Amino acid sequence: MSAIRVENLTKRFGETVALDDVSFEIEAGEFTVVLGISGSGKSTLLRCVNGLTAPTSGRVVVDGDPVTSHRDDVAMVFQQHNILDGTSAYSNALSGALGRTNFLRSLLRFNDREDKLQALEALDMVGLLDEASQRAGRMSGGQQQRVGIARALVQNPQILLADEPVASLDPGSSQTVMRYLRGAAEERGLTAMISLHQVNLARQFGERFIGLADGRVVFDGYREDLTFDVIDDLYGGIDMEGFLSGNETDATVVQ
Numbered sequence: 001m002s003a004i005r006v007e008n009l010t011k012r013f014g015e016t017v018a019l020d021d022v023s024f025e026i027e028a029g030e031f032t033v034v035l036g037i038s039g040s041g042k043s044t045l046l047r048c049v050n051g052l053t054a055p056t057s058g059r060v061v062v063d064g065d066p067v068t069s070h071r072d073d074v075a076m077v078f079q080q081h082n083i084l085d086g087t088s089a090y091s092n093a094l095s096g097a098l099g100r101t102n103f104l105r106s107l108l109r110f111n112d113r114e115d116k117l118q119a120l121e122a123l124d125m126v127g128l129l130d131e132a133s134q135r136a137g138r139m140s141g142g143q144q145q146r147v148g149i150a151r152a153l154v155q156n157p158q159i160l161l162a163d164e165p166v167a168s169l170d171p172g173s174s175q176t177v178m179r180y181l182r183g184a185a186e187e188r189g190l191t192a193m194i195s196l197h198q199v200n201l202a203r204q205f206g207e208r209f210i211g212l213a214d215g216r217v218v219f220d221g222y223r224e225d226l227t228f229d230v231i232d233d234l235y236g237g238i239d240m241e242g243f244l245s246g247n248e249t250d251a252t253v254v255q
């Protein structure tokens, strides 16, 4: 059974068609990058998978169940780090436990030993154990995003979504954040869907790729299929410079 099945998903905002009859399936454990220019529908797609946005028609099925609202086993990392500036990295990570309990239970569970241990493990997984007590607001953008990943991991998800997680970061920090994101997904066996507009990063870290243009799926394939022509179609030459100057770990992808 596929972990995520998107069936004829359409989302309209008034006259705007953000998603137009989108269908695909993602197998458990796949690390999928959603590509496309700004406005192509990436965020809307992730929000539908997360149950934050209701489709106009069609549906998303997660683990066999149609998504009708937010699910605790689906965690999301946002572009804006959504970090509580005034509290420690550890407290931020620990707040991920709120996602899997209701409010009253969370009041009681918040100091659970198990939750605390998970928060520390998650910080370790993103390389921030030594910075656990540091105030999140004083950390760099990349570190804050790693705290955001730790918080998502503490939610104990099966599915990890990230909407442009490195959009506001410099290239070095973007690499680091993507490395931790991919590593955490692999180590925990998570199914991941990450939207990115940086083609070089996508190629470096992605396994499966879904390309959107005007809300439609115009590409669905694996690394070996993601050719120069496909990228050119998706981006109309806009990002060719980044594509060519990117960190070429696998030159065979360019054909």
Ligand SMILES: Nc1ncnc2c1ncn2[C@@H]1O[C@H](COP(=O)(O)OP(=O)(O)OP(=O)(O)O)[C@@H](O)[C@H]1O
Pocket: 013, 016, 017, 018, 036, 037, 038, 039, 040, 041, 042, 043, 044, 045, 197
């Ligand atoms: N809440 C909303 N109300 C109205 N229109 C919206 C809303 N959300 C998205 N849209 C529109 O739907 C289309 C797809 O937007 P979406 O944010 O999904 O694209 P995107 O590929 O994620 O873009 P970006 O990379 O800029 O975030 C755009 O035309 C956008 O203006």
